[in-house]
Amino acid sequence: MDIICQFNKLKPRKFHGGADPLKYEEWKRKLENLFEIMDCPYQYKVALTTYQFEGEAEYWWDTVKPRGDENPMAWERLMGLLDNQYYPRDVQRIKEREFLSLKQGQMSVMESAAKFNELSRFAPRQVNTEERKMDHF
Secondary structure, three states: OHHHHHHHHOOOOOEOOOOOHHHHHHHHHHHHHHHHHOOOOHHHHHHHHHHOEOOHHHHHHHHHOOOOOOOOOOHHHHHHHHHHHHOOHHHHHHHHHHHHOOOOOOOOHHHHHHHHHHHHOOOHHHHOOHHHHHHHO
16 A cells, blocks of 8 residues: 555646647657656566556456456556557657657757757667767767
């Protein structure tokens, strides 16, 4: 029960589902940050995550969650299903291309750096070292 209290004290956001993949991606990042901060044990992640579902997301969960004598769902499987449902690969590719084609143009250096940081999360392999970050910036 302590883990639930600790989780709730961090005021996690609810997830309502919907058609905006960037809202999903933001929600997912915040949730993963909470789990990291609280050093959440692996076995609680699915239950704590699905507890945050409301509305359409809750209805979706009802269609994919394990039934009766099925094995409990693993965290990685849940994240894969969520990504497929709310953050399709084609959207990820579009955002990755947006990052890769980023030009400073009329932006100041500070504005360009902020946009670079914002979009870099969509191309993690392109910025996984300081050298690669510098090359792309």
